[in-house]
């Protein structure tokens with residue numbers, strides 16, 4: 001991505017704890033930019049509650065236009081207003097900007113409390129499809145005739161006995177397209193190549209859902225073969241021709257069934273690197289991976305489309321903790337780190353990473369980690385971020 005040294009970056013603070021974590025994360029990112037001889041020109045734009053106050057709507061055109069025009073942006077969490085007529089403001093935003101990839105790196109930072117024995121083994125990047133699957137929201141309560149039609153279809157066309165019981169029936173559609181799958185897997189493979197990663201694993205339930213999840217797996221392999229024949233190798237060929245030892249310059253493309261993958265995430269963590277997944281598998285798997293390395297207060301993410309990028313932490317607006325200057329800003333800061341990488345500012349991103357890691361190791365942390373770290377000291381979100389800024393100064 002070609003960006004100027006002083007880009008204009010739209011920022012949405014968001015709702016609830018977003019108003020606590022976003023401004024302090026902004027200070028940290030500014031500090032890292034300055035320390036590496038650059039400048040970020042922020043453009044504050046609005047969505048959610050603050051947009052309702054200012055524009056009387058949830059997602060003003062001005063905001064969407066700014067995110068579209070300036071391409072690289074960052075947001076805090078948004079509360080979904082009750083009875084808004086859509087599932088979530090985030091989903092609306094991702095749709096309007098066609099941000100079809102949700103990318104979540106999960107890596108261990110020294111000192112982070114973890115429920116697993118070897119959390120330092122975790123270093124994965126999850127690529128979750130963001131627009132399709134059961135999350136497309138196509139579902140309804142079926143009428144009696146419709147249920148009959150479905151039963152007939154299952155029995156006559158598919159050759160199974162229908163297992164739909166009598167009484168009210170909810171029906172959902174799980175669209176997975178070749179187009180949607182291939183553009184997601186393309187992003188994952190490109191990322192693996194550019195970042196010197198060993199493998200891309202397609203995670204699916206193709207054993208049960210042949211036309212959707214099975215197709216995801218097949219289209220994934222097909223894309224690797226069609227578009228990256230020199231840079232990738234599939235797992236079968238790896239064993240047949242290379243005895244399981246991948247050549248240095250090849251990304252291994254493999255697949256795992258999702259339930260098995262959830263186990264392997266815990267038991268064979270080092271074998272996995274970049275994961276590419278349909279929406280629902282991606283949701284479960286990236287949360288499970290995130291829990292191994294500190295959970296919601298830490299977990300960063302980004303939504304990526306073609307030529308568009310919107311960083312955002314995994315957590316929501318946690319209304320219970322809002323306005324108290326106590327929520328952990330690390331997830332927002334580390335989402336900003338991904339943004340800096342996307343701008344090509346690797347040195348600034350590394351400063352942010354190192355400063356956050358040092359801060360957590362010092363045990364001077366926010367309430368969520370202080371409870372879990374022996375000898376931890378509790379800081380306000382703003383104090384925590386100020387100390388990270390000081391560390392950036394020292395490290396630079």
Ligand code: NAD
Nearest residue numbers: 076077078079080090296297314315316317318327328368
């Ligand atoms: P949540 O992530 O807001 O909070 C769940 C719990 O996790 C909190 O009560 C808190 O204990 C903890 N937590 C979350 N972030 C934390 C942080 N930075 N520091 C310390 N602790 C933290 O999830 P929820 O309660 O299910 O959702 C609340 C609202 O947020 C809903 O309206 C939901 O729609 C929205 N939401 C938005 C996004 C987004 O904008 N991307 C994502 C998830 C949820």
